[in-house]
Structure formats: C-alpha cells, structure tokens
Amino acid sequence: MSRENQFDVIIIGTGAGGGTLAYHLAASGKRILILEGGDYVAREKDNWNPQAVNVDAKYNTKELWRDVDGKKLHPHTNYYVGGNTKFYGAALFRLRQNDFREVRHYGGISPAWPISYDELEPYYTQAENLYQVHGNRGEDPTEAPAGKAYPWPAASHEQRIQHLADDFRNAGLNPFHTPLGVMLDEKNPRLSPCIRCNTCDGFPCLVHAKSDAQVLCVDPALQYRNVTLLTNAIVKRLETDSSGREVREVVVERNGVLDTYCGSIVVVCCGAINSAALLLRSANDRHPNGLANSSDVVGRHYMGHTNSVLMAISKCPNPTVFQKTLSVNDSYLGSKSFEYPMGHISFVGKLDAVTLRAGAPAIAPGFTLELMAKHSLDFWLTSEDLPDPNNRVTINRDGEIVLTYTPNNLKAHDQLKTHLQRAMKQSTCSIHGHDCHQGLFARSLYVGQRIPLAGVAHQNGTIRFGLDPKTSALDVNCKTHDLDNLYVVDGSFFPSSPPSIQG
Ligand SMILES: Cc1cc2nc3c(=O)[nH]c(=O)nc-3n(C[C@H](O)[C@H](O)[C@H](O)COP(=O)(O)OP(=O)(O)OC[C@H]3O[C@@H](n4cnc5c(N)ncnc54)[C@H](O)[C@@H]3O)c2cc1C
Ligand code: SF4
Numbered sequence: 001m002s003r004e005n006q007f008d009v010i011i012i013g014t015g016a017g018g019g020t021l022a023y024h025l026a027a028s029g030k031r032i033l034i035l036e037g038g039d040y041v042a043r044e045k046d047n048w049n050p051q052a053v054n055v056d057a058k059y060n061t062k063e064l065w066r067d068v069d070g071k072k073l074h075p076h077t078n079y080y081v082g083g084n085t086k087f088y089g090a091a092l093f094r095l096r097q098n099d100f101r102e103v104r105h106y107g108g109i110s111p112a113w114p115i116s117y118d119e120l121e122p123y124y125t126q127a128e129n130l131y132q133v134h135g136n137r138g139e140d141p142t143e144a145p146a147g148k149a150y151p152w153p154a155a156s157h158e159q160r161i162q163h164l165a166d167d168f169r170n171a172g173l174n175p176f177h178t179p180l181g182v183m184l185d186e187k188n189p190r191l192s193p194c195i196r197c198n199t200c201d202g203f204p205c206l207v208h209a210k211s212d213a214q215v216l217c218v219d220p221a222l223q224y225r226n227v228t229l230l231t232n233a234i235v236k237r238l239e240t241d242s243s244g245r246e247v248r249e250v251v252v253e254r255n256g257v258l259d260t261y262c263g264s265i266v267v268v269c270c271g272a273i274n275s276a277a278l279l280l281r282s283a284n285d286r287h288p289n290g291l292a293n294s295s296d297v298v299g300r301h302y303m304g305h306t307n308s309v310l311m312a313i314s315k316c317p318n319p320t321v322f323q324k325t326l327s328v329n330d331s332y333l334g335s336k337s338f339e340y341p342m343g344h345i346s347f348v349g350k351l352d353a354v355t356l357r358a359g360a361p362a363i364a365p366g367f368t369l370e371l372m373a374k375h376s377l378d379f380w381l382t383s384e385d386l387p388d389p390n391n392r393v394t395i396n397r398d399g400e401i402v403l404t405y406t407p408n409n410l411k412a413h414d415q416l417k418t419h420l421q422r423a424m425k426q427s428t429c430s431i432h433g434h435d436c437h438q439g440l441f442a443r444s445l446y447v448g449q450r451i452p453l454a455g456v457a458h459q460n461g462t463i464r465f466g467l468d469p470k471t472s473a474l475d476v477n478c479k480t481h482d483l484d485n486l487y488v489v490d491g492s493f494f495p496s497s498p499p500s501i502q503g
Contacts, residue, residue: 005262007228009263009266010032010261011032014036019217021267023130026223034227034229041081041086055354055355060078065403073403075454076455077456082214085210086204086212088210088457095120096144098333110496135152140329174329176327183211198321230254237282238250238266238282240291245484249262267486269488269490272463275490279473279488281395292483293482299393300389301462302391302459304459306407309379309380311443312376312420312440314436315431315438328346329344329345342419343381343413344499346382348378392462458491474493
C-alpha cells in the first residue's frame with residue numbers, strides 16, 4: 001500500500017462522535033484520515049424550508065432499511081459532514097448522576113454504567129466549551145454538580161414561554177432554561193451569529209450558527225495539514241490481519257470505486273445503527289459473528305427513547321419564534337403519584353401549518369390546522385426505553401440493515417403525558433383564566449409512509465461498553481475488547497439511554 005493511503009488514525013464518520021474526536025486529535029500532529037459517507041449539506045434556501053425539510057424529507061438518506069417482517073423502512077437519519085448534529089435541536093444536556101447507576105423503572109432495570117458521573121465531569125466541561133452551550137446552572141433540581149458555569153448565559157424565553165414558565169413555577173414545578181448549543185449573543189444582537197429563527201430543530205442552520213460537528217469540529221480540524229477529509233467515502237468493510245487482533249485495512253467505496261486505507265488506529269463513529277452494521281458486515285473467519293463480537297452484543301440493546309410531540313392548544317396565540325428555551329425535569333426521577341422515572345419535558349421548534357399538514361394531529365374543536373399552529377405550545381416528551389437484547393440491528397442476505405424493535409416501559413411515558421396534562425390545566429391567562437388551555441393533541445412525528453420505527457434520531461446502545469468482555473463489546477475507553485487497534489466512538493456505547501441524551 002502506498003504511503004499516501006497509510007495513516008496513524010482513521011476516523012469513520014463525522015457526527016457528534018467522529019467530528020468531536022477529529023477536533024480533539026487534530027493538534028496532535030498525527031496523520032489523520034476522516035472518512036465521511038456523505039457530503040457537505042448544500043447551503044441553500046431549502047435549509048430553512050419546512051416543506052423541503054419536514055414534508056419532502058429532502059435531506060434524509062434515501063437508503064432503504066427493513067423491519068423484522070422485511071417491510072421497507074425509510075430511516076429518518078442524515079448522512080453529511082457533521083452527521084445528525086447538522087439537523088439536531090442542539091439541546092445539550094449532561095446526564096444526571098443517577099443515570100450512571102442502576103435504576104429501577106416501571107418496565108424493568110436500567111443498568112449501571114461502568115464509569116461514574118465524576119469521571120466524566122471534566123470532559124462535560126470541555127464539551128460545553130467547545131459546543132458553546134448556553135444555560136444557567138442551579139435552575140434544574142436534578143442537574144449534577146458542575147465544576148464550571150456554562151460558557152454562555154441561557155437563551156432567554158420569549159413572552160409566551162416566560163408566561164408558561166411562571167405558570168409552571170406557580171404550580172410547584174421547577175422549569176429551567178434548556179441548555180442549548182446555538183451561537184447566540186443576546187447582549188450584542190447586531191453581531192450575534194444566531195438570529196433566533198423558527199427553523200432550527202430538524203433543520204440545518206443556513207448561517208452556520210448552530211453548534212454542530214461540522215462547523216465547530218471538522219472545519220477547524222481541517223486547518224491542520226496532518227488532517228485529511230474524504231467525503232462521499234462509504235466504508236464497506238474492515239479487514240483484519242491473520243491473527244484477527246488488528247484491523248489491517250479499511251475498505252472504502254468512493255463514487256463507485258473501491259479503495260483501501262490503513263490506520264494504526266481505526267475509530268468507527270458511524271452512529272449506533274451504522275457502526276453496528278459495519279462491524280457485522282466485517283465478519284471473517286476469526287470473527288464469524290462480526291468484528292469485535294465475541295460477546296454477541298454487537299447490534300443488540302438498540303435504544304431510541306420513547307418520544308412524543310404534544311401540542312397544547314390555548315385560546316391565546318403563541319407568537320414565539322424560537323421555542324426550545326424551556327424544560328421541566330420534575331418527573332425525571334418519579335413523583336409521589338408514580339414512584340418510577342417518567343422522563344423529560346421540553347419543546348420542539350415552533351410547529352407550522354405546512355409541517356402539521358404532513359403529520360396531521362386530531363383537530364382541536366373550533367380550530368383549523370393554521371389556527372392550531374398559531375395557538376399551540378409544542379412540547380417534546382422523552383422517556384427512557386430499556387436495553388432489550390432482542391431489540392437489535394442485523395444484516396439480511398442482501399446486506400440491508402434490519403431493525404427489530406419492540407417498545408418497552410411505555411407506562412412511564414403515559415404517566416409523563418398525564419403529568420404535563422395536569423400542569424397545563426393549571427396554566428392561566430388574564431383574559432380566559434384557566435379556560436385558556438383547550439387540551440393536549442398528539443402530533444404524529446412521522447410524515448407520509450414513515451412509521452415510528454423509522455424515527456432513529458436518538459439511536460444508541462448497539463455496541464455497549466463495560467468491564468466484562470462476555471457482556472460488552474467495548475472497554476471503558478471505547479476500545480473493542482477483541483481487537484487492539486479498533487475503537488467505537490459514537491452513540492453505540494451507551495449501556496442505557498437516560499432521557500437527558502436528548503432530541
Ligand atoms: C432532528 C434531530 C434532532 C435532534 N435533536 C437533538 C438534540 O436537541 N440534542 C441532542 O443531544 N441530540 C439530538 N439529536 C440526536 C443527535 O443528533 C445524535 O445523537 C448525534 O448526532 C449522534 O452522534 P453519532 O456520532 O453517534 O452519529 P451521527 O451524528 O449520526 O454521525 C454518524 C456519521 O457517520 C457517517 N456514516 C455512517 N455510516 C458510514 C459509513 N459506512 N462510512 C462512512 N461514514 C458513515 C454518517 O454519514 C454520519 O455523518 C437529534 C437528531 C435529529 C435527527
Ligand atoms: S435559531 Fe440560530 S442556530 Fe438555529 S437555525 Fe436559526 S440562526 Fe441557526
């Protein structure tokens with residue numbers, strides 16, 4: 001192999017995991033190759049067009065996956081430089097201390113992590129600085145102790161959201177400002193990169209003001225001469241040496257042509273589903289169940305949260321533009337009426353009639369979709385789903401990804417909805433009093449033919465880390481137990497999926 005194709009480190013994927021790693025290693029002087037299956041997101045007006053983004057799914061992959069019955073599945077995921085952080089809602093939470101311990105849920109056990117919050121704390125601070133997180137410490141009673149303040153003050157609430165925060169507080173809840181990765185400078189609006197628009201959550205940022213892995217990590221890493229990025233470079237297989245202990249070659253398809261690269265260290269960062277798929281597709285004589293899979297956990301324990309979008313309709317309009325500023329964690333650990341963890345309540349970006357039409361909710365009496373969009377508070381509810389070995393990623397004979405998933409712990413999510421319903425009934429306004437709130441309406445999250453299984457935005461857990469090589473594929477440093485030079489650094493390694501891992 002020519003020296004041109006030999007590197008000290010090969011990073012596969014440029015999302016939250018791969019992009020951040022590339023940034024961190026860039027200054028080391030090591031020869032680093034970044035392989036990204038997608039291209040850059042084109043900067044164009046459609047970036048902020050709800051029809052193009054939410055209805056036509058312009059930026060989603062066109063790849064086809066299958067469900068367990070062989071039915072087609074159009075995954076709601078994005079292959080670009082920056083990965084899914086180009087589209088994420090930029091709510092950047094730390095896990096709670098309790099999330100690292102074994103927790104009993106209504107639906108079963110959420111297992112302990114092999115590391116503690118305290119071990120991760122300094123890295124959270126580094127990540128918050130890198131991703132320019134805006135937040136206020138001390139507002140959320142469930143938050144873990146932090147060594148430093150957030151680097152930026154929280155994004156302020158607009159009037160309607162502030163009113164709701166006041167209502168929630170009067171009802172005995174502890175609303176707090178959502179920690180957000182947006183480059184907003186409210187003290188200096190004329191120069192603020194972020195303009196607080198209504199097309200943030202789910203949309204790429206046209207003005208590059210979202211804290212995503214392309215803008216903050218990959219682009220700066222490429223300033224170093226020792227770092228090379230190949231886009232449209234889809235990694236097909238990892239080949240090992242004859243001992244099976246090392247990845248020898250990374251096989252890449254680029255514009256229809258196969259090529260191979262060699263890295264002293266290889267880091268897989270393709271997102272939890274594609275990373276598992278790559279290891280499974282790389283099976284060989286030494287690794288007949290897939291690479292690094294002597295434990296048989298690769299692909300198993302797929303988690304993706306139980307999520308709902310609930311629209312609370314009020315008689316008063318909601319003119320909020322940037323809605324994602326408020327969160328409530330009072331049900332995170334359970335309550336007097338339901339002693340098990342329920343989850344996290346926050347907001348999606350402000351829904352509009354175009355988007356609603358595609359995933360139409362039940363219409364509130366006396367309202368049209370346009371009116372509902374003008375009057376709704378659009379909540380995002382997230383509950384933990386538990387790691388089930390039968391919820392898994394496999395590869396069928398045609399090499400396609402097959403996703404098998406049976407939801408669990410649903411009672412906790414129902415209780416979370418009840419909790420929100422109760423809180424909303426106590427909300428009030430000076431004109432209509434308690435009658436202002438008209439009810440909660442579920443919005444289907446998935447447009448057209450999509451079914452909930454296709455909503456893989458929160459995918460994690462498929463290559464879990466742990467102390468025991470019999471029950472985990474990765475050690476606590478995310479190196480595979482079975483190989484000496486192979487790491488997995490993305491959402492795959494989580495042994496559980498606490499709701500603070502956000503969407
Ligand atoms: C609409 C939306 C909203 C979200 N909101 C939030 C939020 O508010 N807060 C939050 O914390 N999280 C949010 N998330 C989730 C968050 O974006 C993901 O958890 C995160 O990006 C996962 O990082 P990752 O590194 O595991 O994978 P990804 O970011 O998915 O990156 C994987 C990369 O690998 C590349 N790749 C895949 N296979 C191959 C291959 N074979 N060869 C080469 N390259 C490959 C992909 O193209 C991609 O660039 C949201 C996600 C979506 C879709
Ligand atoms: S709210 Fe700010 S960061 Fe988000 S898309 Fe708009 S300008 Fe970009």
